[in-house]
Amino acid sequence: MAKTLEDKQYLLRFNCDQKSHLEVLDHQVCATQCPDKDCTIFCPAEVYKWEGDRMFVGYEGCHECGSCRIGCPHQNIKWEYPKGGHGIVFRLA
């Protein structure tokens, strides 16, 4: 049974695009105005990781749920759908 997020994500199929469908609009906002960095916590795929001075966006593992767009307290995430046929491919549920 998958325990860690890595275990869970490993089971998924992604057809990754070269280009990210997620974009942090202003990295300064993350650095200076967002002490809590909620997106690094509530994102169900841990797409967002704070690397000390900059937000890393691992869009390749994104479930396209939309939580980051709605949950970012600074509306600082530009969220689009990946190009047609790209992104996550659910096989079961």
Add this chain to the structure above:
Amino acid sequence: MSEKFDVIVVGAGPAGTSCAYTAAQKGLKVLLIERGEYPGSKNVMGGILYRKQLEEIIPEFWHEAPIERPVVEQRFWFLDKESMVTTSYKGLEWAKEPYNNFTVLRAKFDKWFAEKAVEQGALLINETVVTECIVEDGKVVGVRTDRPDGDVYADVVVLADGVNSLLAKQLGFHKEWKPNEVALTVMEVLKLPSKTINERFNVQNNQGVSVEMFGDATHGLLGTGFIYTNKDSINVGVGTTLSSMIKKKLKPYDLLEHVKNHPMIQPYVEGGETLEYLAHLIPEGGYNTVPKLVGDGVIVTGDAAQFVNAIHREGSNMAMSSGKIAAETIAKAKETGDFSERSLDSYRTEIYDSFIGKDLKKYKDAAHTFEENPQYFQEYVPLMNQAMNTFFTVDGTPKWDKQKKIIAKMTAGRGKIGLAKDMYKAWKAVK
């Protein structure tokens, strides 16, 4: 792709496919656009599909649709840390045709359903994102896709693009959802032999169980955990409002592990092999957040329209009905050739006159009440458990004394009036 259609449907989920199926059946020229590799590849649901609304579109669909098990028992677990109070209903009339609801795996189901729409004559195009609606003189006349030369035109565009309806937002039909208007839900599909499922859930082959879990499943937050039994797998998941998740700094996958390892739940999931992990948002803003539903040449359906009854975990059925009503409205408009907002407005009135509008209205204050009053899940669920424990533990204490002790606990810090007020408030929110 420069030809013109009667209807373009954006999104091949329950709403979009129902619309495409019904419109094609009525002889309309339909284009159904899906962004995923195949219909269902982007769609997630806990797993309960209601019979009634799909039956109105495809009679006796259960003979051919890829359903998992008809649900014969609905269980409700009120969890404390190491105990639970339960209630349930099991009825064998649900094990027989025409059934009440089924568990389904959406990637399989949606694919099948879209194929049925294609059989009716709809044209399905996968792997295509609609990037915007083409608007001319204030009227939606088509869609722009991410394909080369990807503009397509139609009399009416139906938005069935799900909870993240960027298109309805672009048209100004609603503002961005707030974190308390969506529920973030994660789940795993766990493979288990059907024999094990039958034994653990006390059912036979072709009989399924749904379990909804409150209280400690979400650490007392507004939300639920669930287990639904498939043929040879189970779906176990948990969700809370995104706002609760943010406020409590919860990682959704940690919450899922908490559920899977809860001593009341663990025996049911033990030994399951994880096949897939899925995350999705559920629109749970309810009646007050339903966007503008109709414009010139455009109709909004399903999750994009916030058609979800979170209290009864109904959504895909509302999506299907809304898609069907949209198709019927367009077919009627086609007779006069008038696709203006005024002409299509009967969609809106029909929705509000149907079970969709009425049920959303009934529960319009429920989410707000439970979010603003966390005592229901955080305090009353543990109190229920403690009350049962006190009453049923035989320790020589007279039952009258036990009763007094229970009432003292229930009213501690709030008094009898406070307790009565809380009960009234909860009743009022769902009455």
